[in-house]
Amino acid sequence: MSKQLEIKNLSVTVETTEILKDLSLTLPRGEVHAIMGPNGTGKSTLAKALAGHPDYEITSGEVLLDGENILEMEVDERARAGLFMAFQYPSEIPGVSIANFLRAAKQARLAEGEDLDATGFYKTLYEKMDMLHIDRKFTSRAINEGFSGGEKKRNEILQMAMLEPKYAIMDETDSGLDIDALRIVSEGVNKLRGPECGILLITHYQRILEYIVPDHVHVMWNGRIVKSGGKDLAIELENKGYDWIKEEFAEPAAKA
Amino acid sequence: MSETTTPELDIKTDIGNFVYPEKHKYDAGKGLSEHTIDYMCEVKEEPDWIREFRMNALQTFREKPMPTHWASSDLNAIDFDKIRYYLAGDQKPSRSWDDVPDDVKQTFERLGIPESERKFLAGVEAQFDSEAAYSNIKEIASKQGVIFVGSTEGLKEHPEIFRKWFGKVIPTGDNKFSALNSAVFSGGSFIYVPPGVKVSHPLQAYFRINAQNFGQFERTLIIADEGSEVTYMEGCTAPKFDTATLHSAVVELVALKGAKIQYITVQNWSDNVFNLVTKRGLAHEDAEIRWIDCNIGSRLTMKYPGVILKGRRARGEVLSIALANDGQHQDTGAKMVHAADETSSNIISKSISVGKGRATYRGLVNMPKHLKGCKNNTECDALLINTNSRTDTYPAITARGDHNSVQHEASVSKVSAEQIFYMRQRGMSEGQAMSLAVNGFINDLARHFPMEYSVELKRLIDLEMEGSVG
Numbered sequence: 001m002s003k004q005l006e007i008k009n010l011s012v013t014v015e016t017t018e019i020l021k022d023l024s025l026t027l028p029r030g031e032v033h034a035i036m037g038p039n040g041t042g043k044s045t046l047a048k049a050l051a052g053h054p055d056y057e058i059t060s061g062e063v064l065l066d067g068e069n070i071l072e073m074e075v076d077e078r079a080r081a082g083l084f085m086a087f088q089y090p091s092e093i094p095g096v097s098i099a100n101f102l103r104a105a106k107q108a109r110l111a112e113g114e115d116l117d118a119t120g121f122y123k124t125l126y127e128k129m130d131m132l133h134i135d136r137k138f139t140s141r142a143i144n145e146g147f148s149g150g151e152k153k154r155n156e157i158l159q160m161a162m163l164e165p166k167y168a169i170m171d172e173t174d175s176g177l178d179i180d181a182l183r184i185v186s187e188g189v190n191k192l193r194g195p196e197c198g199i200l201l202i203t204h205y206q207r208i209l210e211y212i213v214p215d216h217v218h219v220m221w222n223g224r225i226v227k228s229g230g231k232d233l234a235i236e237l238e239n240k241g242y243d244w245i246k247e248e249f250a251e252p253a254a255k256a
Numbered sequence: 257m258s259e260t261t262t263p264e265l266d267i268k269t270d271i272g273n274f275v276y277p278e279k280h281k282y283d284a285g286k287g288l289s290e291h292t293i294d295y296m297c298e299v300k301e302e303p304d305w306i307r308e309f310r311m312n313a314l315q316t317f318r319e320k321p322m323p324t325h326w327a328s329s330d331l332n333a334i335d336f337d338k339i340r341y342y343l344a345g346d347q348k349p350s351r352s353w354d355d356v357p358d359d360v361k362q363t364f365e366r367l368g369i370p371e372s373e374r375k376f377l378a379g380v381e382a383q384f385d386s387e388a389a390y391s392n393i394k395e396i397a398s399k400q401g402v403i404f405v406g407s408t409e410g411l412k413e414h415p416e417i418f419r420k421w422f423g424k425v426i427p428t429g430d431n432k433f434s435a436l437n438s439a440v441f442s443g444g445s446f447i448y449v450p451p452g453v454k455v456s457h458p459l460q461a462y463f464r465i466n467a468q469n470f471g472q473f474e475r476t477l478i479i480a481d482e483g484s485e486v487t488y489m490e491g492c493t494a495p496k497f498d499t500a501t502l503h504s505a506v507v508e509l510v511a512l513k514g515a516k517i518q519y520i521t522v523q524n525w526s527d528n529v530f531n532l533v534t535k536r537g538l539a540h541e542d543a544e545i546r547w548i549d550c551n552i553g554s555r556l557t558m559k560y561p562g563v564i565l566k567g568r569r570a571r572g573e574v575l576s577i578a579l580a581n582d583g584q585h586q587d588t589g590a591k592m593v594h595a596a597d598e599t600s601s602n603i604i605s606k607s608i609s610v611g612k613g614r615a616t617y618r619g620l621v622n623m624p625k626h627l628k629g630c631k632n633n634t635e636c637d638a639l640l641i642n643t644n645s646r647t648d649t650y651p652a653i654t655a656r657g658d659h660n661s662v663q664h665e666a667s668v669s670k671v672s673a674e675q676i677f678y679m680r681q682r683g684m685s686e687g688q689a690m691s692l693a694v695n696g697f698i699n700d701l702a703r704h705f706p707m708e709y710s711v712e713l714k715r716l717i718d719l720e721m722e723g724s725v726g
Contacts, residue, residue: 075677076681079680080683084681093679094669094697095698096699100692100696101682101692104682104688105679105683107688108682108684108685109683142696159682163682
């Protein structure tokens with residue numbers, strides 16, 4: 001079984017508009033791939049379509065997680081199969097503490113009738129929090145309620161650390177973060193890097209890639225991956241901007 | 257008369273959705289008449305004053321119209337002629353757990369009473385059908401002089417206390433269903449706590465309806481004498497039947513000077529039950545009465561626990577949670593009648609409507625002009641899950657005079673598709689996600705509940721929400 005997330009010829013439509021067009025990408029476990037591109041090019045659509053958001057209609061293609069097609073699975077089945085998405089705008093769940101939220105998520109991964117070992121859970125939770133330099137008082141706060149931008153993103157990283165996904169899609173995790181928060185969040189992600197996890201880092205800016213150095217960089221434009229390369233590609237984009245991509249890969253129909 | 261002879265257990269997936277073979281030695285048959293009351297009084301060997309009380313109540317019940325001018329017209333679906341008003345097994349109330357018949361124990365087992373609560377079972381008075389099948393006064397309570405018996409035993413053996421307060425907080429004619437209860441009551445608890453005694457453990461009662469067409473009419477009377485404290489807990493689940501089942505209890509609480517009573521209910525009725533209950537407390541000077549009321553299930557629940565704040569500085573509180581699933585209507589609320597200076601009351605009500613479930617809040621807060629220093633706080637929060645859900649709030653607050661204060665807040669919120677998506681992305685099923693959102697919504701209220709009850713409430717909500725997902 002190949003340990004990789006394989007996106008094959010994926011096309012996605014949102015409210016009759018085709019956003020992703022025949023997109024293909026392979027993310028092996030243990031690697032970090034960055035997806036860069038201008039706003040409105042379909043980056044977040046890719047993240048949500050992979051996670052199974054009901055508003056995103058897959059019109060063709062397949063997505064194989066370690067060889068298994070996840071497009072036939074429910075949102076929660078995909079999650080339990082090892083797919084994690086760090087949200088750009090995570091929801092608030094009033095009254096639900098971070099600890100209880102994570103317990104429910106962990107419990108959902110156990111067989112029916114099996115109970116989560118509470119002591120072990122808190123031990124792991126505190127270890128991960130220490131690793132990510134998160135204050136323990138954080139666990140009793142209602143999830144994302146009144147959180148700052150930085151706290152929300154750190155909370156996403158904490159969840160990722162606890163749920164230990166095989167593949168994590170990080171949807172513009174750097175957006176809305178000041179430089180200190182960006183550094184802290186990036187350190188967290190770096191600690192979660194390892195042979196058991198593949199990370200797809202979606203970003204608009206090159207800045208986060210100074211902290212999280214990717215193995216590969218893909219450039220997305222108009223619903224497709226138009227260019228792939230090493231980490232230097234990100235620097236090139238930062239220097240030259242996205243305009244040259246737009247010119248080079250403009251729709252043939254528009255050119256003609 | 258035997259109800260059914262099926263030897264096998266009929267266990268379905270829902271909790272409470274099961275039936276045990278029944279052996280009823282006494283069965284008053286269907287329908288309600290003077291004959292029914294005579295039959296009951298004879299079987300129960302009740303004194304004449306109770307027979308007279310019941311007969312008068314029957315008259316009042318017949319005279320009172322259905323309250324459909326303000327309440328749900330669904331009440332008209334109750335066919336009083338098809339209800340069995342009295343059924344009882346041939347077992348006498350048992351004193352110890354060992355004496356409890358095995359099939360009754362099995363029922364408790366199937367009810368899924370958590371381990372943490374079984375340790376309390378030694379002190380439980382549990383009602384199996386209309387007669388207490390098991391009643392064992394916790395040793396520690398009886399040593400303190402606390403009386404904790406069934407209502408029938410209470411009226412026979414402690415008439416000097418029972419008669420003084422019985423029917424005084426909720427008169428027979430309070431409403432049609434309090435009249436019905438007064439005519440045919442059986443089962444329920446009688447508790448008396450002597451002055452200054454603080455009952456260390458909550459007194460618990462479990463009961464369930466286990467006979468088709470059988471209306472259950474418990475009558476509970478709790479008297480906390482001066483400076484005493486007591487907590488009473490009741491929880492119910494009922495098996496599912498095709499025809500409507502009526503449950504109509506009356507609960508009266510009396511807190512004398514400086515006494516504290518806390519009455520906790522977690523109810524999980526099957527969705528064909530009419531649950532029409534009258535609950536009220538009378539708080540004397542410096543006394544405190546708190547109702548904690550959780551209503552899950554039933555076809556229609558109408559219940560507005562109240563406190564009459566009769567003595568100076570008396571305090572009343574109602575904390576309630578109602579969950580209305582598809583086809584269910586939770587019509588609940590609270591009544592606070594301020595009748596002395598410096599009395600205070602607090603009402604926090606949370607309702608959850610799922611699918612076509614409907615939740616109604618009705619409040620009544622009354623502060624007359626001549627009183628000073630009275631306070632009321634009312635908070636009503638509604639959570640809607642699904643666009644079809646419905647919620648209504650009728651907070652009737654009458655505060656007169658310049659020396660009293662009232663505060664009222666209401667909110668309506670929804671569980672959004674984005675919230676559900678977020679939770680499902682973390683691996684929770686749709687039902688688990690909704691259940692977590694609902695538990696979060698009631699969290700700040702549920703933390704006032706004793707541990708075992710908040711655990712059970714969470715479990716019941718989990719089951720409700722699992723079942724609500726298609």
